[in-house]
Amino acid sequence: MKRFWRHFKSRNQERQELYKEGRFFNMLESFQWPWHVPFGEFALKLDSLSLIFLTAVTILVLCAGVYAVGYMRQYRTTKSMGLHIFFYFLLSTALVLIVLANNVILFLGAWEMMSISTYFLIVFNDEKSSVRRAGFLYLIMSHCGTFLLILMFFLMAHNAGSMNFEIISHSSFPVAFAGSILLLAIIGFGIKAGFVPVHIWLPHAHPAAPTHISAILSGVAIKMGIYGICRVLWIIGVLPDWCGYLILIIGVVCGLMGVLYALGQHELKKLLAYHSIENIGIISLGLGVGLLGQSHHMPFLSVLGFGGALLHVLNHAIFKGLLFMGAGCVIQRTHTSDMDLMGGLARTMPLVSILFLVGALAICGLPLFNGFISEFIIYFGLFQGLFHLPLQGAFTCAVGIISLALMGALALACFTKVYGTVFLGEPRHLQEPPSTGKISLLMIIPMLVLGGLCLWIGLFPQIMANAAFQGGAYLSHTDLASLPMGTIFYPLSLVISGVFLFFALVLALVGIRRKLLQGHAQPVRETWGCGFFQMTPKIQYTSSSFALLIVDFVKGILFFRREGGDVKGKFPAKTSMSSSVHDASEEFLFKPLFARLTSFSKKLDMNRIRYTQIYLMYIFLYLIFLLVWKLK
Amino acid sequence: MNIIFLILSHWLIVLTLSPLFLGIISKVKAFFAGKKGPSFFQPYFDLQRLFQKNSVYSRTTTWIFCAAPIINLAAVLVLSALVPLGTFKAPVKFSGDILLAAYILGFARFFMISAALDTGSSFEGMGASREAFFSCLSELALFMNFITLSFVSHSISLSAMIGANFPLSWTLMGPVLLLVVGSFFIVILTENARIPIDDPDTHLELTMIHEVMILDHSGVDLGYMLYAAAIKFFVFASIMVPIIVPVQSGNTAWDMLIFLGGMLVLSVTVGIIESTMARLRLNRVNNLLLIAFALAFFGFVVKMWRM
Numbered sequence: 061m062k063r064f065w066r067h068f069k070s071r072n073q074e075r076q077e078l079y080k081e082g083r084f085f086n087m088l089e090s091f092q093w094p095w096h097v098p099f100g101e102f103a104l105k106l107d108s109l110s111l112i113f114l115t116a117v118t119i120l121v122l123c124a125g126v127y128a129v130g131y132m133r134q135y136r137t138t139k140s141m142g143l144h145i146f147f148y149f150l151l152s153t154a155l156v157l158i159v160l161a162n163n164v165i166l167f168l169g170a171w172e173m174m175s176i177s178t179y180f181l182i183v184f185n186d187e188k189s190s191v192r193r194a195g196f197l198y199l200i201m202s203h204c205g206t207f208l209l210i211l212m213f214f215l216m217a218h219n220a221g222s223m224n225f226e227i228i229s230h231s232s233f234p235v236a237f238a239g240s241i242l243l244l245a246i247i248g249f250g251i252k253a254g255f256v257p258v259h260i261w262l263p264h265a266h267p268a269a270p271t272h273i274s275a276i277l278s279g280v281a282i283k284m285g286i287y288g289i290c291r292v293l294w295i296i297g298v299l300p301d302w303c304g305y306l307i308l309i310i311g312v313v314c315g316l317m318g319v320l321y322a323l324g325q326h327e328l329k330k331l332l333a334y335h336s337i338e339n340i341g342i343i344s345l346g347l348g349v350g351l352l353g354q355s356h357h358m359p360f361l362s363v364l365g366f367g368g369a370l371l372h373v374l375n376h377a378i379f380k381g382l383l384f385m386g387a388g389c390v391i392q393r394t395h396t397s398d399m400d401l402m403g404g405l406a407r408t409m410p411l412v413s414i415l416f417l418v419g420a421l422a423i424c425g426l427p428l429f430n431g432f433i434s435e436f437i438i439y440f441g442l443f444q445g446l447f448h449l450p451l452q453g454a455f456t457c458a459v460g461i462i463s464l465a466l467m468g469a470l471a472l473a474c475f476t477k478v479y480g481t482v483f484l485g486e487p488r489h490l491q492e493p494p495s496t497g498k499i500s501l502l503m504i505i506p507m508l509v510l511g512g513l514c515l516w517i518g519l520f521p522q523i524m525a526n527a528a529f530q531g532g533a534y535l536s537h538t539d540l541a542s543l544p545m546g547t548i549f550y551p552l553s554l555v556i557s558g559v560f561l562f563f564a565l566v567l568a569l570v571g572i573r574r575k576l577l578q579g580h581a582q583p584v585r586e587t588w589g590c591g592f593f594q595m596t597p598k599i600q601y602t603s604s605s606f607a608l609l610i611v612d613f614v615k616g617i618l619f620f621r622r623e624g625g626d627v628k629g630k631f632p633a634k635t636s637m638s639s640s641v642h643d644a645s646e647e648f649l650f651k652p653l654f655a656r657l658t659s660f661s662k663k664l665d666m667n668r669i670r671y672t673q674i675y676l677m678y679i680f681l682y683l684i685f686l687l688v689w690k691l692k
Numbered sequence: 693m694n695i696i697f698l699i700l701s702h703w704l705i706v707l708t709l710s711p712l713f714l715g716i717i718s719k720v721k722a723f724f725a726g727k728k729g730p731s732f733f734q735p736y737f738d739l740q741r742l743f744q745k746n747s748v749y750s751r752t753t754t755w756i757f758c759a760a761p762i763i764n765l766a767a768v769l770v771l772s773a774l775v776p777l778g779t780f781k782a783p784v785k786f787s788g789d790i791l792l793a794a795y796i797l798g799f800a801r802f803f804m805i806s807a808a809l810d811t812g813s814s815f816e817g818m819g820a821s822r823e824a825f826f827s828c829l830s831e832l833a834l835f836m837n838f839i840t841l842s843f844v845s846h847s848i849s850l851s852a853m854i855g856a857n858f859p860l861s862w863t864l865m866g867p868v869l870l871l872v873v874g875s876f877f878i879v880i881l882t883e884n885a886r887i888p889i890d891d892p893d894t895h896l897e898l899t900m901i902h903e904v905m906i907l908d909h910s911g912v913d914l915g916y917m918l919y920a921a922a923i924k925f926f927v928f929a930s931i932m933v934p935i936i937v938p939v940q941s942g943n944t945a946w947d948m949l950i951f952l953g954g955m956l957v958l959s960v961t962v963g964i965i966e967s968t969m970a971r972l973r974l975n976r977v978n979n980l981l982l983i984a985f986a987l988a989f990f991g992f993v994v995k996m997w998r999m
Contacts, residue, residue, distance in 0.1 A: 403812070406754045413754075426799045427792065439791050443848045446839065451996060458839050458992060465794070465835035466828065472798055472805075473824035480809030480820065486752055547787070554786040558770060561699070561784075562796060565766035569916070573762065576912045580746030587750040587811045588908055601809065601817025609825040613978060 100165035123506035130502030208248030253285025257645030266333035271388030308348025315341025324641025364441030366532030386416035430517035486597035710926035711735035720963025742915030760807030761916035767800035778951030819904035836988035871991035878984035
């Protein structure tokens with residue numbers, strides 16, 4: 061421990077010197093410790109790529125931890141917290157280890173640590189069968205992913221003859237081999253990241269977990285999939301041309317499907333979970349642009365794409381954490397997560413409503429907040445690709461721009477729906493909620509921090525954008541100093557001044573309005589109902605009816621189910637209607653697949669021998685076989 | 693200091709001229725209906741009247757309801773600073789300003805829709821739902837136009853894409869520009885809530901979009917909304933006119949006259965369309981918007997073909 065501390069201290073001094081020289085982000089920091097695991101070494105390395113992810117992990121783990129102290133108070137009398145806290149810290153350690161690991165064995169070990177501790181955190185409310193099912197699905201899916209990852213890493217390590225990432229990255233890979241490695245990585249890490257169609261665990265696990273865990277899951281745990289893909293891209297270096305197109309198209313599909321599924325949901329946390337898939341799509345769109353730049357030898361384009369993607373990783377962690385925490389407050393207050401029963405919460409919880417609004421504006425990529433900055437960079441990269449890439453690349457970039465614009469518009473529709481039905485209007489639930497859960501200050505403070513960060517990156521993006529571009533340059537093996545970075549920083553600064561102009565205008569208009577209204581009475585009346593009064597709040601648009609036009613328009617892609625609601629006879633009796641959007645990849649791909657697997661394993665089960673003694677004999681025989689083999 | 697002066701003078705032009713074109717449209721409509729119609733300056737009188745009145749608020753509403761008109765007006769003013777007006781160059785121009793333009797409009801839209809939902813009225817909810825849907829499609833068409841134009845002009849700045857700096861004229865890029873103009877015209881009609889997408893005159897029938905969203909706004913708030921609508925039309929038209937008439941005589945007065953003439957013709961055309969067409973059935977509107985997208989997309993394909 062002492063050695064570790066001394067090491068740390070000397071490193072710290074070095075770092076401060078480097079920071080003074082302005083080379084902090086270029087610095088490679090590594091750390092080694094003896095570790096008695098075959099092929100393993102306890103090798104950690106902090107580079108510009110892991111720095112971005114480490115920042116996201118640190119911010120969110122700290123904020124969610126503070127939030128949890130307030131949030132878990134409601135369970136204090138009914139449940140024991142020890143196990144939960146233990147796994148929370150285990151998860152935090154695992155997340156940090158994953159981004160710092162410089163060795164295959166260490167990485168995979170940390171990866172498993174993350175998967176298993178997340179499972180125990182998800183099933184906190186294990187008295188509900190839906191929670192147990194969601195946790196089980198998560199466990200199975202993530203282990204399927206790990207299986208592919210072990211295969212991929214061992215193939216790479218075998219090719220390079222070492223388990224150290226640094227050394228593997230120096231060896232060269234045949235092009236076809238590199239392509240198949242990337243495919244394995246896309247599926248293996250994609251399960252964790254939530255790529256469509258292997259995302260199905262995600263919309264179940266997020267609502268099942270306690271809120272701070274959902275925030276971590278959505279904010280950083282699924283980003284570990286993105287980190288893994290980035291790390292593999294960095295290790296392989298030279299990839300075949302089609303990889304860029306593939307990742308870009310995956311991004312488009314994920315983004316659009318994610319936001320469309322989100323529009324169809326009326327359960328708050330499930331909706332946010334689907335939005336994570338959308339944002340993973342935006343991130344992979346950026347990665348795709350970066351790869352296109354790399355394969356066409358345009359380092360500026362690849363830095364733009366990778367840098368935008370990395371900045372969006374950080375931004376999404378911040379605003380998604382904020383949104384989940386806001387949703388947690390809402391659910392604690394209303395004791396339901398069905399948005400169709402909520403309404404008018406802006407008046408009873410004003411601070412939470414403003415913070416949620418910040419998150420909603422940020423996730424829609426609107427100016428003033430951080431989502432806009434990363435989307436701006438990705439757009440900029442896509443436009444550069446449109447101008448400078450050959451025909452098929454230009455066309456793909458145009459598809460990317462259009463889908464990013466559509467994602468933005470659909471996200472706007474989705475979050476006006478959320479904000480409008482949850483916080484505005486009248487409560488749709490006629491009777492009072494059973495008890496008004498108190499929102500403790502410990503839940504508000506982390507939200508304030510995250511909201512402040514949204515605003516800070518949105519208005520002063522230079523530091524974070526620079527860090528992200530450093531990461532992007534590191535990822536594409538180029539030197540940032542040789543690139544015309546002014547081409548992006550200049551528009552970025554002007555966009556920010558445009559935003560400030562907007563802000564100044566808003567202030568001026570508020571002043572004019574106040575002046576104009578001076579001396580006038582401002583009567584408060586009912587909402588105008590076209591001559592009708594005393595209408596029931598149930599007549600308001602709900603989240604489902606708000607989204608119906610869009611859902612109906614794309615019902616060819618979504619799996620939209622509607623039951624009841626028909627009016628029968630001249631004097632129709634009381635009737636009920638329910639509508640829901642189901643996940644097509646779950647219904648059409650995985651349910652049949654799992655059913656087939658179950659029937660197959662049932663068949664195997666028929667042939668099973670039902671005596672324990674025979675199994676014991678098998679073990680005994682195997683031991684003898686091993687002994688004989690060793691003797692020889 | 694200089695830039696602030698430029699922006700302020702730009703806004704002065706926008707603020708003084710924009711309501712006039714709404715007056716022209718309603719005059720044309722009155723002419724087609726065989727009526728004398730209100731004066732050209734009626735929109736100015738309306739604004740003046742609204743700014744003098746007080747506002748009535750609903751019990752249900754929160755601060756979002758008051759913020760929406762302010763944010764809407766501020767957003768269109770920021771947008772107008774990015775657009776060149778005839779010989780007056782845009783005071784703010786940089787590579788990527790179309791993104792600021794599109795997203796600042798998105799910002800305003802977020803608050804407009806939220807304000808409509810804030811009233812808790814099912815009318816306004818209906819309008820909000822429609823606005824959210826149609827704006828997705830019109831954003832699609834708008835961005836496709838931007839892509840095609842930026843592909844033609846190799847720039848992502850509005851000022852370079854249109855007007856004075858347009859490197860190629862109709863002789864070279866005729867088909868592409870024709871498709872873009874057709875598509876952009878539909879976008880103008882949608883974004884400004886005109887017939888055949890929306891009816892700017894009535895809100896009581898259940899078919900309307902924009903007008904029903906501002907049903908509960910009154911007084912200064914409504915004035916801000918109407919002013920924002922006038923400016924939005926003015927700005928969109930002044931993006932379109934230089935694409936159609938890329939004439940540069942070099943004489944400032946002539947150029948300004950050509951620009952204003954183009955704006956006049958465009959408003960009269962909108963007026964004629966409003967007088968001669970009926971509003972489209974709601975489930976047809978999305979087809980029209982997809983046509984706009986397709987037109988711009990074919991423009992892009994034609995440009996690629998010729999590369």
